[in-house]
């Protein structure tokens with residue numbers, strides 16, 4: 186298998202010189218939880234063409250691959266993974282067209298929100314503090330404080346599983362609560378058009394500042410995490426149920442249910458993915474015993 190990844194990487198670099206490729210790369214370097222084992226190959230294709238080539242080629246060679254944006258919703262287990270990870274970091278073009286932003290999948294949501302402010306466009310304030318990329322945000326239909334990406338996505342361009350480029354309108358993205366079609370299909374999101382509205386820059390700035398302040402007050406932003414560990418159950422909040430079960434501060438190794446926000450599991454230093462997964466199991470069990478609710482992970486686990 187290692188030879189197959191090597192052959193793929195060599196061809197990627199020959200076709201697209203300057204593409205960064207790392208063998209046996211620890212995923213703790215690329216995820217906000219700062220845990221996780223190595224992957225056979227980690228590549229950052231240097232352009233959209235290189236990225237498209239790499240996705241098509243992995244499929245043609247039947248090699249296991251995974252796309253990673255900013256790694257802020259991913260938990261890789263501690264073992265070595267026979268996997269080629271493709272980063273979208275260089276899918277970073279961003280341009281303004283009327284009231285729309287046309288953006289590569291690798292552009293960070295914070296950069297998009299700032300670009301919207303600069304262009305006096307409203308609608309993306311909610312996304313300012315979400316530490317993900319546009320692609321990861323669309324995949325999850327990321328949202329906060331009453332806004333979600335589906336509110337602003339006009340169209341998404343992706344590479345389908347047959348290797349063809351396609352563009353679909355928002356209505357065909359099957360957006361739901363922390364869900365999109367891309368979770369089911371595994372199609373590679375390349376770029377999207379976000380439709381915004383003209384707004385008053387002072388009001389946009391005030392809203393962004395207010396949401397940042399609320400995040401800083403409520404969330405343990407000083408410690409590595411993947412944000413909310415569990416999805417919001419129907420009619421309730423994961424954090425409320427976890428706190429009601431008396432689990433705030435509960436630890437396994439270096440993983441802890443945050444003292445500041447029970448919805449977050451944090452890495453207090455030296456946590457392994459195994460610690461985090463064991464703590465998640467404990468939390469799920471205790472919450473089920475005390476409230477009858479089964480919590481579903483929001484963070485995507487790569488076992």
Ligand SMILES: Cc1cc2nc3c(=O)[nH]c(=O)nc-3n(C[C@H](O)[C@H](O)[C@H](O)COP(=O)(O)OP(=O)(O)OC[C@H]3O[C@@H](n4cnc5c(N)ncnc54)[C@H](O)[C@@H]3O)c2cc1C
Nearest residue numbers: 254255256257258317318320321322327328329374411412
């Ligand atoms: C401190 C903190 C606060 C957070 N607050 C919020 C919040 O308020 N609201 C919220 O919704 N989330 C929040 N999150 C979680 C996370 O930031 C979001 O889910 C974000 O959208 C993930 O984007 P990413 O680029 O990091 O995706 P990644 O973690 O890199 O990937 C997540 C999933 O998307 C897939 N993916 C990524 N890019 C692509 C692509 N181009 N094509 C196809 N698939 C792709 C990956 O394969 C993976 O399955 C928070 C996380 C942290 C650490």
